[in-house]
Amino acid sequence: MSIRIKICGLRTPDDARAAAVNGATDIGLVFFPKSPRHLSFAAAAAVAAAAPPGIRRVALTVDPTDDDLTALLQAVPVDLLQLHGHESTARVAAIRAAHGVPVMKAVGIASVADLDALSAYMAVSDAVLVDAKPPADGDLPGGNGLSFDWRLLVGRTWPVPWMLAGGLRPDNVAEAIRLTGAPGVDVSSGVESAQGVKDATLIADFCAAVRSA
Template structure:
């Protein structure tokens, strides 16, 4: 099965056009104010306007207020939501959009099934390198041996992925998708087109090995 690719932390319309041309499946817009990749609604609108058809736009939040999420959805055509904090399933589902729930894989990962079950209506789960309850986006790799292959729910691999390790990650984990941000940047929030293209090529190489 083809591995889907999401490039997160897009802040610039030209970056959106360039990563789309590389053959990715989704872009991520960060609405967490503490992030160096945070975008305002106006910035996000300019990015979305540069995205061609059939590429999904994902809005990323970390423990937001419900009104903040509703304001983004009222102003912007977001396709899916992605929650990276301690949000409950009831909180995530109230917006009437498909959502991905991020789960931290540092520390005790033995209760993954229980954590997945808590968000039974999520469209998928992003496994990242932070500890449960902590903020993601660390740029660190977690132990891929704890990534369950052939899992019954779609799993997205994140955390420290780069051009020089993503082929091995895909080969070992066989995730539904991979999610990268800092690993293809020239500075926080600005993507390097050459690295994005190489990243996509390496994902495909990992599928073929």
């Protein structure tokens, strides 16, 4: 099985090149001002341009308006929209219909009760990101370095592609894949030397660990 690898929160063209040369299939560009990984449209376009053909460019947004998305898509080449806020299923469906770009909805998981939301969002999304639920008092919807009990996903299958996120690092991603059968993984803080600063060695180690699984 070929596992998709998304390196999220890239901030420089060198980050994109490091992801690509080590076998990542996706790069994530963050558009959320509260995040240390937030990019201007100009900076994001430069990062996207550094990714070679075949790399999927994912734009992470949080509760965007239609005007926000129109401006983003006009300025930055984007292959997939990642919705990481409190978007309802109706809002996800509307975004998907209005903007002509595939949509991946992030869903936070803390307990088995949260799994019902996955099925609901799968009905209106092209893919889902299964992430750890953020702290109630936190500012960031993702990229917090937190994981959840991966055993909640054991033996489950879903009708659309999905990625596992939340607290993944080079030293635990292979175990996470073996346990959950995830067809894709997403990492941000787990390949950083400081908050918002990607480390090429950690990116290489992470991608190697995924391949080992």
